[in-house]
Amino acid sequence: MRVGSYELKLKRRLTLTGWQAALISLLAIVVALALFGVIFLLAGINPFLAYKEIFSYAFANPYGLPLTINRFIFLLLCTFAFIIPFRAGLWNIGMTGQLYFGALGAFAVVFAFGGRASRSADLPLVLLIPLMLLAAALGGAGIASIAGYLKGKYNINEIVVTMILNFIAFWLVAFMIKEGGPFMNPGGRGESFELPTSVYAPLIMGVPITLFLALGLAVLLYLMFAKTRIGYQIRAYGKSPAAAKYAGISTFRIPVLVFVMGGAIAGWAGYHYFAAVPGVYKIPRNYGFFGDLAFYGIICGLISQGNPLAAIPVALLFSGLSIGTRFAQGKLHIGFGVDYALLGVLMITLVAFQFFYRYKIVGTKIEEETIDVGVSR
C-alpha cells in the first residue's frame, strides 16, 4: 500500500520488547476509546464531553474517586487471578465463581462465630479478619483447584471447566442467601446477612487495607515470575508443556498450582467486594453484577501481557472508566449498560491488536523518480 511517498508493508516481528508491547497496548486502548466514541455519537452525545465527564468523575471527584479505588483493588485482584494461569498458557475465566466462593468462605467464618444473629461476633478483630481472609483464599482456591486438577490429570479444557464452575458457584450463592438459605438476611430481602460492624475491614485514610494486599501481591508476583524457580517453571510450562515435561517439570503440578494461586487471589477479590468496601458489607441481591465485572480481569491481564506491575496502571484506568461510564450514563441520559458496551468494544479491539504482536508495518521511502516527459530544454 502506498501512503504519500512511503510504501507500507507488513513484516513479521522476530522479537517484541517490553516497550513495543506497551506501545501496542496503549494504541489498542486509544483505538477502543475512539471506537467507543462512536457509540456516544450514536446516542447523540459529544464524545469529548462524555470522556471529560467520565474521567473527571472517576479521578477528580470526592464521590467518584473512592469508588474508583475500591473497584481498582477488585480489578487488580481479578487480574492477578487471570495472569497466574495465563503465564502457564492456561485460561482462567472462572474468577466469577472463585470470588463467589471466596465471599462465601469469608461469610462462613462470621456465620460460624454467630455473626448472623448478633451485631457483633464472638472473636476479636485481630483473629477474625485473618481468618476471613484465609477462608476466602481457601474458598477461591478450592473451586479453582478442580479446574487445575482436571487439566493436569485428564487434560480437560480449562475454559469449559472454569465457566461451568462459575455457574455452579452462582446458583450456590443464590441457594445460600435466598429463600431460607443459611446466609439469608433475617429481614428477608433476598440478600445475605449484614456483617457486624466489628468485622468490617479496617480503613486506612478511607481506603480498605485490601489495597495494600493487592499492591503487595503485585510486587510478590513480579518477583516470583522474575526470580524464583517456580516462576520459571510456570513460564516454561506456558511456552510448551511438552518441552517442560522433558525438562522434568511436572505437567500435573503446574496447572494445579497456578489455579490454586489464582483462585486464592480471586477469593480475596470476593472478600474485598463484599466485606471491605464501605457501604456494602453483605452479598447484595444483584451479586451477578460482580461476576460480570471480573471480565475486566481478563482484559487487564491481556493488555498488561501477564506482567503484574504493568497490571497496576491498566487496572486503575479501567476501574476509572467503568465507574465514570456508569456515572455518565445517568448524567448524560444514555441507555443502560453503556459500561458493558465499553467492555465489549475494548475486548474486540484488543483481539484485533494482537495481530501487531506478531507483525509490524514498515514504511520505506520511495525514491523520487525523475520524470522524463520527453521535452528537451
Next chain:
Amino acid sequence: MWEFLARSLEASTIFTFAALGELIGQRSGILNVGIEGVMLFGATLGFIAAQSTESYLIGFLVGIAIGGLLGLLHGFFSITLGGDQVVSGMGIWILGFGLTTYIGNPYTGPLGLERIPTIFGISPFFYLSIVLVFITWFVLSRTSLGLTIRSVGENPAVAEVSGVNVARTRYLCVIAGGMLMGLAGAIYSLDYNPVWNYNFLMGWGFIALALVFFSMWNPWLLLGGSLLFGTLWQLSLNPQLVLPGLLSRYIWRTIPFAITLAVLLIMSTRWFRTKWGAAKPEALGEPYIKD
C-alpha cells in the same frame, strides 16, 4: 409429564443447533469458544428484528446473518490474521455479552407475538434439528467436501499440498457454524422463551461447547448428548414437575453443570479413550500460516 418432555426436546434443539455449529468449525480445525457470545447476539438481534417487524421469518434470518458475520469475524482473526483462536473467541464472547446488554436493554420484556405453532406439540425446530444432524453427518463422512473439511482439521499442511484451499475451507466452516449458533440463539429468544432479559443465556453456549467434546466430533453422539443435557436442563428449571419438594431449586440449577463436568471427566479417562477412541481433529486450535 408430556409437557415436560416436549420442553426438554425443545431445549435439546437449541443445544443441537449451537453445538452442531461448533462441531463443523472444530472439524475444520477452528475452535470457537465465543459460542455463548454468538448465541447472545443471534438471540438479541433476532428478538429485536422480530419484534419491530412483527415477522418471525425476519427475526430468524437476522439471527442467522449476525451469526454468520461473527463467524466471519472469528475467521478473520484466526485464519487471515493467524491469531490465537482462544483470544478471538473470548473477544467475541465478551463483545456479545457487553453489546447485547446495551443494545437489548430497551427491549426488556416479552416478545408479544403469537407463539410459533407446534407440530405434535413440539417446536418445528426439533424436527429440523434432526434433519440437520443427518445432513451434517452425511456431508462430513460421506462426501468429498466432508473429506476436505476433515483433512484441513487434521493436517492443513498436507491438505494444502494436495490442492485444498485451507483458508477457504475453514472460512466456509466457521461461517456456516456461526450461522447455526446465531440461529440457536434466535430459537431461544423467539421460540423457546420469548422474553428478552440481560445476559439471559446463563451458560447455554458453554454447555454446547462441552457437548462437542462429549460427542467426540460425531453428529449422532452430539444429538444424543443434546437430548441428555436438554432433559437435565429442563429438569433443573422445573424440578417440582418430576420430584416435588426435593432439594432447593437453586441446587437443582447446578446439577446440569455438575453432570456436564462428570461426563467430561469420564470421557477423558484413559479407560474410555482406549475403549471408544476419540476423533479429535489433530490441528484443532492451531493457526495455519502459509509461508
